[in-house]
Amino acid sequence: MSTRTSFLHHGAVDGVTGSCHQYLLRDDYSVLVDCGLFQGDEAGPGGSAGEPSIDFPLDGIRALLVTHVHIDHVGRIPYLLAAGFRGPIYCTKASALLLPLVLEDALKVGVTRDPALIETFLSLLQQQLVAVEYKQWLDLPAADGMQVQARFQVAGHILGSAYVEVRHRTLPARRWFTTVFSGDLGAPYTPLLPAPKAPAGADVVVIESTYGDKTHENRKERTKRLKQALLHSLQDNGTVIFPAFSIGRTQELLYELESLIHRLKGQAIHQHLRWDELKVIVDSPLAARFTSAYRQLKECWDDEAKAKLAAGRHPLSFEQLITVDSVAEHHQLVQRLSQTKMPAIVIAASGMCQGGRVVNYLKQMLPDPVHQVIFVGYQARGTLGAQLQRFGNRPGAFVNIDGERIAVRAEILSLGGYSAHADQQGLLNFVGRMRRKPKHVRIVHGDLAAKQALQQQFYTLGVPASIADAKLWTLLEHHS
Known part of the structure; x- marks a missing residue:
């Protein structure tokens, strides 16, 4: 039986902020990975203090997966909930502790200082928040005839940060189709945090490119x-x-x-x-x-x-x-x-x-x-x-x-060496060290020059790569 997997990127395609990626497994089933705020020129009219509405339909979105709690990855969550999203919000246990602090502060700074409104939002957030362990597969909301799972792995960017593996199969097929969302990957020498390790393999990788054209100091x-x-x-x-x-x-x-x-x-x-x-x-x-x-x-x-x-x-x-x-x-x-x-x-x-x-x-x-x-x-x-x-x-x-x-x-x-992001070699290693190389790499979260440089390097590894834009992108048919 054949199927298609598609991607809609609602942010982090024209720069490094506003990360929000919709992964469509079929017409009636998708998940969001991150829902971040735009900043600087990427915020458009009104800047980062404007009203960042959710400008995409929520039909079929079953869950939100949060890679980490930086505002450019989570800042639109209050607006997502205001738009009516009531699905589970999955993140690591450390992120679950930090996320309410981040969003409470964001609301006070950019939306309202009304304690009753903020408490109402935080209460709703806690009802939807699901804290998960690293390295363990969890079942995502059920779908007729399809099994969907996710796993959070150490990303080494900030405390609680993760890259996310999402796999699905159309029953009764046995083969899983796996997509990896890198979130923000940490540098191997980041203080306090373990370094990220590449997953065993993937069919598709959606990867950040903040420093896709740079090499950090040791x-x-x-x-x-x-x-x-x-x-x-x-x-x-x-x-x-x-x-x-x-x-x-x-x-x-x-x-x-x-x-x-x-x-x-x-x-x-x-x-x-x-x-x-x-x-x-x-x-x-x-x-x-x-x-x-x-x-x-x-x-x-x-x-x-x-x-x-x-x-x-x-x-x-x-x-x-x-x-x-x-x-x-x-x-x-x-x-x-x-x-x-x-x-x-x-x-x-x-x-x-x-x-x-x-x-x-x-x-x-x-x-x-x-x-x-x-x-x-x-x-x-x-x-x-x-x-x-x-x-x-x-x-x-x-x-x-x-x-x-x-x-x-x-x-x-x-001091450029003080980045919590992986540099070009770190990003290449993340894919290059997979035992099963992906069929395709989707490049997000970077300025154009960084994306282009990283894309060229992936081609030298023999891995097809494309630079994401805001249009619907569908992987060629695969068998599930």
Whole structure:
């Protein structure tokens, strides 16, 4: 008996945000993989603060599979539920703990601060949320004459992240047809997290391509660059600002900073400052909550991180770490750091500078050359972060923040090796190490140059690959 499998991509086809992929197994049965928010230029009119409606019909969508809880993969879930979706939402146990925190914050920032409305949504979310174990096949909602299963595997991107295998067969056939959705794959040296391992095989792979044309530095080299950047930045006792995603990048930075401070304890940064005197400030209530959740979920950490805990180290809760919670404390700190030039590291969201507390630091500190801004994550087109990366350090540079023209005299640095995404070789290894190679690879979640470079490399592996667009795409007939 023959059948067709089709794909509709409702996001992450023109860039790196808005991941949402509909996998159609037949006309009356499909599943969604992720339902993320668009950001920067990809958000269209209104930007990321606009009203991101669900512009596709929900007929036949039986379940939502969540690869991880970054906002560009889950931010449209409130709108999905408002549109009437009442199917199960599957994710790993760690993601199930983190997802309500992410969406509660997103609602407060972009939709409403009405506690009753937010509580109503969170209650509905909990009713539909299904937490699953890694590595175990689970039955998806039943379909007449067809069996559908899914399995979550470690992706190594952030805590709880997964790539998802979806397999189905038309009964009484015995052969499974398997499609793998990569979500966001982590780099093999990502702090705290186990590295992803390639699945045994697949018929189709839908893969991200954020760094499909790049090669990352190794972890030893990037740690060396972090130390050099801090030594350079702190010479004039200014503030070093890291715009960082509340979940994932913040915890990785804390882990690396604790390692540096522990290793260099007692040594001088300059004449008036030692490494163990350096204050590390996390100014984000959401990031602090995620960091606490990371500590609770230490059974998900990799062996290296667990060994530090066993030795009495606390990589996410060390002596020099300060967290800022209240809005009043935040504003006081911004004023104090901008006026006194006290040397400090500040980690604040959002990672692309599209909102959050980091914006207040930038408004105050960008005009002063004593300060530095260090980017350690991807900056989507059209975001304030991308503008700073592109135009910072040029004479007369400025940006517009909240309608105000802000001169950019602070130094802008980028540490490209600090990506939680796999680079080109990591993406190729994910497919190339499969014992049963896919018939086709579908490339999503990347800028065009990255997609094209990755597509060409897949062809060198002998694996056909196409760049996804928003049109319905159907795999040629296969036998089930």
